[in-house]
Amino acid sequence: MVTARKRKSVRWLIALLCITVFAAFAPGSVYADSEYSVTTDKDEYTVGEAINVTSVGPSGSWVGIYGVDEGDYLDGTQASYWYIDGNKTADITKGTTGAGRPKSLTQLKPGKYKIVLLTGAQPTYTQYAEKTITVKADSRYSVTTDKDEYTVGEAINVTSVGPSDSWVGIYGVDEGDYLDGTQASYWWINGNKTADITKGDKGTGRPDSLTQLMPGKYIISLQTGAQPPYTEYATKDITVKADAGYDLTVENAKINDGEALNIKASVPDSDTEAWVGLYKKGDNVNKDTSATFAMINSDRKGTFNLLKDNDTKDRTVPAGEYKLVLIKSGSGNPYIIEKSIDVSIKRIINKDDYKISVDNTKSYASCGTLPVTASAPKDSGAWVAIYKQSDENTNNSKGGKESYFWYYVNGSYDVDKTTGYWKDPADKTTLSWENGKEVDLLHAVSNNRENKDWKNRLDEGTYKIILYGDAGYDYPIPTIENVKITGHEWELTKTESEPTCTDKGSGTYTCKLCGETKQDFIPALGHKLDGKTIVSKKATDKEDGEYAETCTVCHKHVVTGKIAKIASVKTSKSAYAYTGKTIKPIVEVTDADGKTIVENDHYLVTRAKSSKNIGYYTLIVKFQNEYDGTKKLTYTINPKKASLKSVKAGKKTLKASWKKDSKVSGYQVRYSAKKSMKSAKVKTIKSYKTTSYKFSKVKKGKKYVQVRSYKTVKNISGKKVKLYGSWSSVKSAKVR
Numbered sequence: 001m002v003t004a005r006k007r008k009s010v011r012w013l014i015a016l017l018c019i020t021v022f023a024a025f026a027p028g029s030v031y032a033d034s035e036y037s038v039t040t041d042k043d044e045y046t047v048g049e050a051i052n053v054t055s056v057g058p059s060g061s062w063v064g065i066y067g068v069d070e071g072d073y074l075d076g077t078q079a080s081y082w083y084i085d086g087n088k089t090a091d092i093t094k095g096t097t098g099a100g101r102p103k104s105l106t107q108l109k110p111g112k113y114k115i116v117l118l119t120g121a122q123p124t125y126t127q128y129a130e131k132t133i134t135v136k137a138d139s140r141y142s143v144t145t146d147k148d149e150y151t152v153g154e155a156i157n158v159t160s161v162g163p164s165d166s167w168v169g170i171y172g173v174d175e176g177d178y179l180d181g182t183q184a185s186y187w188w189i190n191g192n193k194t195a196d197i198t199k200g201d202k203g204t205g206r207p208d209s210l211t212q213l214m215p216g217k218y219i220i221s222l223q224t225g226a227q228p229p230y231t232e233y234a235t236k237d238i239t240v241k242a243d244a245g246y247d248l249t250v251e252n253a254k255i256n257d258g259e260a261l262n263i264k265a266s267v268p269d270s271d272t273e274a275w276v277g278l279y280k281k282g283d284n285v286n287k288d289t290s291a292t293f294a295m296i297n298s299d300r301k302g303t304f305n306l307l308k309d310n311d312t313k314d315r316t317v318p319a320g321e322y323k324l325v326l327i328k329s330g331s332g333n334p335y336i337i338e339k340s341i342d343v344s345i346k347r348i349i350n351k352d353d354y355k356i357s358v359d360n361t362k363s364y365a366s367c368g369t370l371p372v373t374a375s376a377p378k379d380s381g382a383w384v385a386i387y388k389q390s391d392e393n394t395n396n397s398k399g400g401k402e403s404y405f406w407y408y409v410n411g412s413y414d415v416d417k418t419t420g421y422w423k424d425p426a427d428k429t430t431l432s433w434e435n436g437k438e439v440d441l442l443h444a445v446s447n448n449r450e451n452k453d454w455k456n457r458l459d460e461g462t463y464k465i466i467l468y469g470d471a472g473y474d475y476p477i478p479t480i481e482n483v484k485i486t487g488h489e490w491e492l493t494k495t496e497s498e499p500t501c502t503d504k505g506s507g508t509y510t511c512k513l514c515g516e517t518k519q520d521f522i523p524a525l526g527h528k529l530d531g532k533t534i535v536s537k538k539a540t541d542k543e544d545g546e547y548a549e550t551c552t553v554c555h556k557h558v559v560t561g562k563i564a565k566i567a568s569v570k571t572s573k574s575a576y577a578y579t580g581k582t583i584k585p586i587v588e589v590t591d592a593d594g595k596t597i598v599e600n601d602h603y604l605v606t607r608a609k610s611s612k613n614i615g616y617y618t619l620i621v622k623f624q625n626e627y628d629g630t631k632k633l634t635y636t637i638n639p640k641k642a643s644l645k646s647v648k649a650g651k652k653t654l655k656a657s658w659k660k661d662s663k664v665s666g667y668q669v670r671y672s673a674k675k676s677m678k679s680a681k682v683k684t685i686k687s688y689k690t691t692s693y694k695f696s697k698v699k700k701g702k703k704y705v706q707v708r709s710y711k712t713v714k715n716i717s718g719k720k721v722k723l724y725g726s727w728s729s730v731k732s733a734k735v736r
Contacts, residue, residue: 036128038063038117044134047108047233050091053084053115057128061086061119064098068112068132076123081108086117108135109232141233143168143222149239152213153328153336155196158189158220162233166191166224169203173217173237181228186213191222214337215242244268246338248276248326251303257319257347260305265296265326272297273329274338278306281321281342285335291317296326318379319347319470349469353377354477356384356467363484366458367514369440370483374409374467376435381471382409386441389462389482395473404458407444409467410435415445441465460487489513492522501527501554527551527558538628539563544592545626564591569621569631577725578640578663582612585635587621602627614639614663614723615713634716639664639709639725645691647705649733655694656705658728664688664709668724671695671705675730680706698735705731 041052055063064073064080071078080098084090092115093108117129146157160168169178169185176183185203189195197220198213220236251262267274274297277290292315294306306324307315322343328336357373364370376382385394385403393400407413412432433439442457463483469475488511499505505522529549536557539545545563550556571585587605589597599605606620614637621631643659656669666687672680683693688709706727715721 036061036117038115038129038131040115040131040133042133044136045108046136046138047110048138048231051093051108051115051133052089053092053131054089055084055086055117055129057086057117058119061117061128063092063115063117065092065108066114066116068114073114073116074118074123074125074127076125081113086119110135110137137234141166141222143220143234143236145220145236145238147238149241150213151241151243152215152338153243156198156213156220156238157194158197158236159194160189160191160222160234162191162222163224166222166233168197168200168220168222170197170213171219171221173219178219178221179223179228179230179232181230191224213240214340215240242338243328245271246274246326246328248324248339248341250324250341250343253341254344254346257345261307261343261345262303263306263324264303265300267296267326267328271328275327276306277325277327278317278322278343279325281323283323285325285327285337290325291322317345319345347470347475349475349477351469351477354380354382354467354469356465356478356480358465358480358483360480360483363486364442365486365489365513366442366460367488367511367516368442370442370485371438372441372465373436373438376409376467376469378410378435380409380469383407383468383471384409384439384441384444384465385468386458386463386465386483389464391464394464394466394476398473400473402447402449403466404449404463405441405444405446407431407433407439407441409433413445458485461485488516490518490520493517495522498522499524501525501551501556525553527556528553529558529560533560535563535626537563538623538626539565539591540623540627540629541566541569541631563626564593564595566597566623566627566629567592567594569633571619571633571635573635575636575638578612578614578637580612582610583637584611585619585633587619587633589621597627601625611637613637614711616715618716636723638723639711641726642667642707642709642728644705644707644728644731647703647731647733649698649703649735651736652698652700653694653696654698654703654705654733654735655692656707656731657692658707660688660691661709662688664711664725665722666690667707667709669693669705669707671698671703673699673701673703675704675732677704677706677727677730700735702732702734705733 036057038053038055045051053063062083063086064083066073066078066080073080079100081101082092082095082097084092084095113133113135115131115133116127118125118127120126141162143158143160150156156170158168167188168191169188171178171183171185178185184205186206187197187200187202189197189200218238218240220238221232222234223230223232225231245266245268247266249264255261263276265276275293275295277285277293279285279288279290292306294300294304307317322345324341324343325337326339328338353376355375372384374382374384383406385406387394387401387403391401394403396402410433412430414428414430417427417429431445463485465480465483466476467478469477490509491512492507493510494508495505496507497505499522502524504524506519507522508517509520510517528551530552531549533547533549535545536548536559537546542565544565546559547561547563548557548559551558566589568590570588572588573585576583584607587599589603591597597603602625603621603623606622608617608619611617616634616636619633621633623629639661642661645657645659648655654671658667667685668682669685670677670680670682672678681695683695685693708725708727710722710724712720712722
């Protein structure tokens with residue numbers, strides 16, 4: 001009987017087992033195994049310090065270090081910073097770099113990290129052990145600023161204490177990684193001084209003399225290193241705010257060509273030189289000229305259309321991507337920028353105004369011409385390009401294919417006379433096009449795709465021609481599909497060496513279309529056969545034979561067919577029973593293709609003069625005509641089947657009698673308790689005259705008896721052997 005206490009104990013054990021199983025298979029769990037472990041020499045490290053790891057793992061294991069809050073490492077969402085072998089002691093910061101991680105960074109930024117013992121060449125990895133560590137900033141080094149928050153244009157005073165050769169840089173928080181050099185510092189100063197960093201040395205690709213930062217969040221970073229990845233020792237976050245009283249808003253940042261760009265700007269009454277400029281996106285405000293601008297003063301307090309001069313005259317601003325910039329001081333340079341807003345002006349396309357004409361029912365040689373006629377509105381920036389028909393995306397701005405050749409519908413371009421390649425022409429020529437003018441697309445401007453020049457313009461194939469509605473790829477309007485391009489049309493114009501039946505010649509070929517020449521081979525002439533088939537090589541049992549015809553030019557035999565080799569030569573039977581008559585075995589021959597080779601047509605058989613007596617015999621197969629070789633085959637004539645006359649049983653005796661056969665040497669008689677004659681007892685009788693035999697000491701029960709004859713003869717090699725006839729039918733008797 002199970003007591004309440006026992007039932008409670010059982011329930012507790014089952015619950016504990018369920019919890020253990022769940023924990024073992026929970027996602028991201030650590031699989032505890034006393035065999036495997038990962039330890040570190042300390043729990044807490046300083047930036048730049050070696051992190052010594054000791055790990056014991058299964059075969060093929062490895063140890064990686066991961067940021068605690070950076071993502072999942074088991075499924076590969078987060079890459080390891082560095083990793084080492086899973087059965088060693090080593091400084092992991094000098095291990096193999098993880099994918100996308102710094103290749104030579106010798107420290108980690110302050111924070112918490114996991115040291116994890118794993119197996120697996122690809123995620124999802126299997127985890128065996130882990131250790132959490134902390135990396136702290138080095139207390140010897142620091143970087144501070146006089147304030148946490150600054151106004152646009154204000155000095156940013158930085159005090160830093162760093163190691164030898166350290167420096168301090170200022171970076172935009174959201175502009176990219178600065179330790180690996182993805183983001184350049186705006187300016188930088190020595191790492192052991194107090195200075196206004198906005199007056200420091202200029203970072204690569206940054207404005208030469210800009211003395212302020214646009215509003216936003218920034219990082220002041222103390223680092224060492226002449227080249228990225230840099231080593232970071234301390235950081236300070238700051239905020240740059242717009243100056244009070246300055247603001248810029250836009251009613252609609254995405255407008256169509258011809259629509260109003262309504263803006264509103266606010267500036268203090270004391271600033272009489274503030275203005276708003278419209279710049280191409282990516283332009284440097286201090287170096288490039290604005291597309292249009294408006295001064296902001298007491299007369300510009302409300303909303304107005306920036307694309308009209310004094311709200312009456314249209315300002316010509318082509319469609320494109322722009323930025324609106326509120327500039328604090330109109331006369332200074334470098335300017336102080338208070339606010340910037342991205343603006344898009346989209347041009348409206350009327351597809352009926354764009355036409356292209358190409359005859360795609362014809363084929364065009366790549367060395368010839370490809371006449372194309374296109375028309376488009378003036379100043380539209382329309383252009384024509386040719387692509388492979390199979391190119392799925394011809395929009396280069398979206399990762400598509402570059403065209404092979406192209407031209408503007410209205411305009412001109414300086415190109416290299418030799419190649420037609422438009423970049424940095426060495427010997428310039430100007431190609432001009434007019435609206436509606438027929439243009440040879442293959443002599444327009446080349447993108448030099450796959451290093452092709454004008455003498456090798458396009459591969460043979462099918463192409464498509466697209467008319468774009470502007471200077472970009474955003475408006476593909478009509479497309480002419482399935483334009484067929486062929487190669488040169490070569491003809492032999494000079495022979496240098498004559499070809500023969502089997503050997504190539506050489507000569508000069510000239511293109512009938514463009515006159516280009518090339519040296520190439522002249523194909524071999526090939527044999528002229530007489531049509532009379534002969535056996536040039538007989539088949540054997542080792543290799544195939546060959547049929548051939550004779551060339552009427554060079555008189556050589558030319559193989560035209562195969563004679564399959566001999567695969568099998570045998571008699572229909574290898575043993576026969578004596579009949580008193582001559583026995584002539586049938587010979588069967590097949591080739592490697594499974595076909596029967598016919599006697600007399602392809603081989604002759606020589607048989608023994610007399611083949612009726614008991615003994616060994618040989619016949620000879622001699623091949624002829626398409627075949628060659630000789631084969632010897634052996635067969636036997638054995639005694640005929642013996643005749644068992646009677647079986648008589650007595651008390652522990654069994655007597656068998658059989659019919660005498662004067663053609664044999666003797667007999668074998670056997671009996672068994674089983675009709676199958678399994679475990680039979682056999683007696684050999686050495687005289688053909690003896691026709692009975694009595695077995696004694698036979699156990700009681702039914703017994704089965706058989707007899708057969710044998711004859712002693714010489715085999716093919718002259719050795720005496722016995723040839724046996726078939727066993728007689730079975731007779732039985734019951735022993736008492």
